[in-house]
Amino acid sequence: FDTISFMRKSLKDRGSPISWLDIQKRFVEQVKKEDVHQPYANELLAILDARQIPYGIVTYGGETWQLAKLEAAGFLSIPHVITNIKEKGELVSGWRHEDRFIIPPALTKDFQPLVVGKIIFLDDKAVSFQDMPDGVTGVHIQDPSGKVLPSQAGTLPPNVTSVAGLKGAIDLLF
Numbered sequence: 001f002d003t004i005s006f007m008r009k010s011l012k013d014r015g016s017p018i019s020w021l022d023i024q025k026r027f028v029e030q031v032k033k034e035d036v037h038q039p040y041a042n043e044l045l046a047i048l049d050a051r052q053i054p055y056g057i058v059t060y061g062g063e064t065w066q067l068a069k070l071e072a073a074g075f076l077s078i079p080h081v082i083t084n085i086k087e088k089g090e091l092v093s094g095w096r097h098e099d100r101f102i103i104p105p106a107l108t109k110d111f112q113p114l115v116v117g118k119i120i121f122l123d124d125k126a127v128s129f130q131d132m133p134d135g136v137t138g139v140h141i142q143d144p145s146g147k148v149l150p151s152q153a154g155t156l157p158p159n160v161t162s163v164a165g166l167k168g169a170i171d172l173l174f
Helices: 003-013 020-032 041-050 063-073 088-093 165-173
Strands: 057-060 080-083 100-103 114-116 119-123 136-142 160-164
Touching (some): 003 020, 020 063, 057 063, 057 088, 063 080, 088 119, 119 165
Parallel strands (some): 057 080, 136 160
């Protein structure tokens, strides 16, 4: 479901003076007033920064909506890639070259390709781990309450460890 296209069409069909850009700006302003980060997200980012571990965000969905969410959460400055591939393992497979990975420049702070021997990949959706290549350690972030949304459900490959929230990821990795 393409929310933005639907909203644009609905606003136009109704002859509304409000545009999608107006709604997006208001959304970003309102969300910035809230703490919308997952519990322990800031702690995880602080650990990665303190240890100088490179990281980035790979997010699935329409570019306009994903950028609005990144901006609202204050994450636009974090290197990021927006993909239309739900199975992010397929995307990461394209980075594999022999026994190394070449991380795309958009996912690095200096916008230069980064060559690494392994990747640790965190996600809350099981489908994201499909087709994940060797050399990637998968960490499936589950809601600590045990609630599983339909978009998060699915079978995980054997090389993926499920943890309760980002606190569980921190405990596992550090």
